[in-house]
Each structure stands twice: as C-alpha cells, then as structure tokens.
Amino acid sequence: MTEAVTERLEGVGIGLRSAHYRELLARQPDLPWLEILTDNYLGEGGQPLSFLRQFATRYPLSFHCVGMSLGSAEAPDREYFRRLKRRVDEFRPVHVSDHLCWSSFHGRHSHDLLPMPYTATNARFFASKIQWAQDCLGRRILIENVSSYLTYAESSMEEWEFMIDIVRMADCDLLCDVNNIHVSAVNHGFDPLTYLQSLPAARVREIHLAGYEDQGTHLLDSHSRPVSEEVWALYRTALQRFGPVPTLIEWDNDLPALDDLLAEADKARQLLRGIHAAA
Numbered sequence: 322m323t324e325a326v327t328e329r330l331e332g333v334g335i336g337l338r339s340a341h342y343r344e345l346l347a348r349q350p351d352l353p354w355l356e357i358l359t360d361n362y363l364g365e366g367g368q369p370l371s372f373l374r375q376f377a378t379r380y381p382l383s384f385h386c387v388g389m390s391l392g393s394a395e396a397p398d399r400e401y402f403r404r405l406k407r408r409v410d411e412f413r414p415v416h417v418s419d420h421l422c423w424s425s426f427h428g429r430h431s432h433d434l435l436p437m438p439y440t441a442t443n444a445r446f447f448a449s450k451i452q453w454a455q456d457c458l459g460r461r462i463l464i465e466n467v468s469s470y471l472t473y474a475e476s477s478m479e480e481w482e483f484m485i486d487i488v489r490m491a492d493c494d495l496l497c498d499v500n501n502i503h504v505s506a507v508n509h510g511f512d513p514l515t516y517l518q519s520l521p522a523a524r525v526r527e528i529h530l531a532g533y534e535d536q537g538t539h540l541l542d543s544h545s546r547p548v549s550e551e552v553w554a555l556y557r558t559a560l561q562r563f564g565p566v567p568t569l570i571e572w573d574n575d576l577p578a579l580d581d582l583l584a585e586a587d588k589a590r591q592l593l594r595g596i597h598a599a600a
C-alpha cells in the first residue's frame with residue numbers, strides 16, 4: 322500500500338471513528354494525523370480494515386490499544402500480541418500506546434480500564450510486562466494514565482510516583498491524558514498540577530483531551546462531551562511544561578458532527594501554536 326508514515330507526530334489529530342469514515346475520505350480535511358482504537362482492527366479482513374488502509378495512505382497513524390492488560394497478574398495474551406504485531410508491521414504507526422491498568426482475568430475482559438494498587442512491587446511487575454510487550458512489538462510503547470473511581474488500601478505511593486518508577490524501569494514513553502488527570506484529581510482529592518509537574522517532560526510523546534460527565538458524586542470519563550474549561554486550563558499548563566506535544570481530541574460516545582469535532586481540534590491547535598510561538 323502507499324505509505325503516509327512519518328517519524329513523529331505534530332499538531333492536533335482526532336480519533337478515527339466509523340461514523341466519520343466516508344465523510345473524512347470525501348473531504349480529506351487538513352489533519353496532521355489520526356488515532357485509531359487498534360482493537361477494532363485486529364480481525365482478518367472486513368470493512369474497518371479496508372477503510373483503515375485507505376486512511377493510511379493519507380494520514381500518519383497512532384495506534385491506541387485497550388487490550389494489552391499489562392497490569393494483569395496473568396501472562397500476556399500471546400494471540401492478542403501476534404495480531405497486534407501484524408497490524409503494527411503493516412501500518413507502521415508513529416505511536417503505539419496502552420494504559421496503566423489491567424482489563425482482563427481468566428479470559429474475561431472488562432469494559433473498564435481498572436487501576437492497580439500503587440506499590441513498588443507492582444511497579445516492577447508492570448515495568449517487566451512493558452518490557453516484554455516492547456520486545457514482542459520491536460518498538461517502544463507509550464503508557465497512558467487512566468481515570469479512576471477507587472483507590473486501594475495497599476497503595477504506598479501516589480499514581481504519578483508509580484508512573485515515574487515504571488517509565489524509568491521499562492524505558493517506555495508516556496501518553497499524558499489531561500482529562501484523566503482532572504477527573505481523578507476531583508474524584509480522589511489530589512492537586513492535578515502536582516501530577517503534571519511531576520511527570521518527566523522528555524518522556525511525554527502525546528497528549529489526550531476529552532470530555533467528562535459530572536455525576537454529582539464523581540466525574541465520569543465518558544468521552545461524550547466537549548473538553549471542559551478546567552481541562553483546557555490544565556492543557557495550557559501541560560503545554561507550558563512539556564512543549565508543543567502532539568495532541569488528540571478523543572470523542573467516543575454521543576459522537577458529534579465531524580465539523581464540531583474539527584472545531585474542538587482547532588481550539589487545541591490554537592493553544593498549541595500559541596505556546597509554541599511564545600517558546
């Protein structure tokens with residue numbers, strides 16, 4: 322296939338969703354890159370894979386996974402990684418990412434990305450699973466912080482401390498989800514700026530922005546709303562700390578019209594350009 326591979330991402334991309342396939346192909350908006358939910362494209366053949374091959378000739382891609390389940394106590398799912406490597410080798414995405422979580426147990430998969438107890442033992446364990454995944458795929462991966470709604474009594478460190486230890490031991494990179502930091506900060510009562518300021522800037526390769534729902538007792542990371550003003554403010558701080566990191570507008574539920582999604586991406590683009598110009 323004709324390749325649109327680049328060595329690094331720049332600017333603000335959007336998540337590729339099936340509802341927008343045809344309109345995106347017809348209009349071909351000036352987007353610097355697209356991110357896919359990789360697990361939707363691991364089957365053999367079918368319409369999604371056919372569309373993805375068309376998009377890959379036009380846009381650089383970032384692969385975002387939800388099925389590695391690196392925090393699971395079980396051995397990695399070798400069949401999952403075999404299928405994933407086949408897609409990585411075919412499309413050569415600029416980034417491959419998954420989450421700081423576990424999501425499967427005895428062959429059963431959760432619909433949520435489940436947090437881990439933050440302990441030194443678990444940090445070493447998680448780092449070893451990342452190293453295995455990187456060796457399997459033949460490339461460095463990005464790990465994303467998740468939104469969470471509970472904490473563990475066993476935790477002996479803060480989430481960002483846990484993340485820093487993992488990055489150092491696994492020699493991986495970070496996907497900083499600014500919305501997830503805000504959601505978890507409200508849910509658990511910590512300072513989101515402390516989280517941002519603690520992350521190793523040189524390791525942050527991608528940023529996610531999304532919208533949440535206020536459930537009264539907690540914030541729900543629903544990816545179904547525009548980015549909130551609080552998250553835009555936190556994003557400005559993130560750009561000042563990390564520089565003009567490529568950014569994704571992540572919208573999965575209650576999908577808006579494509580023009581509304583592109584307008585949300587343009588807000589992020591203006592902020593990113595402003596920070597870059599100031600720097």
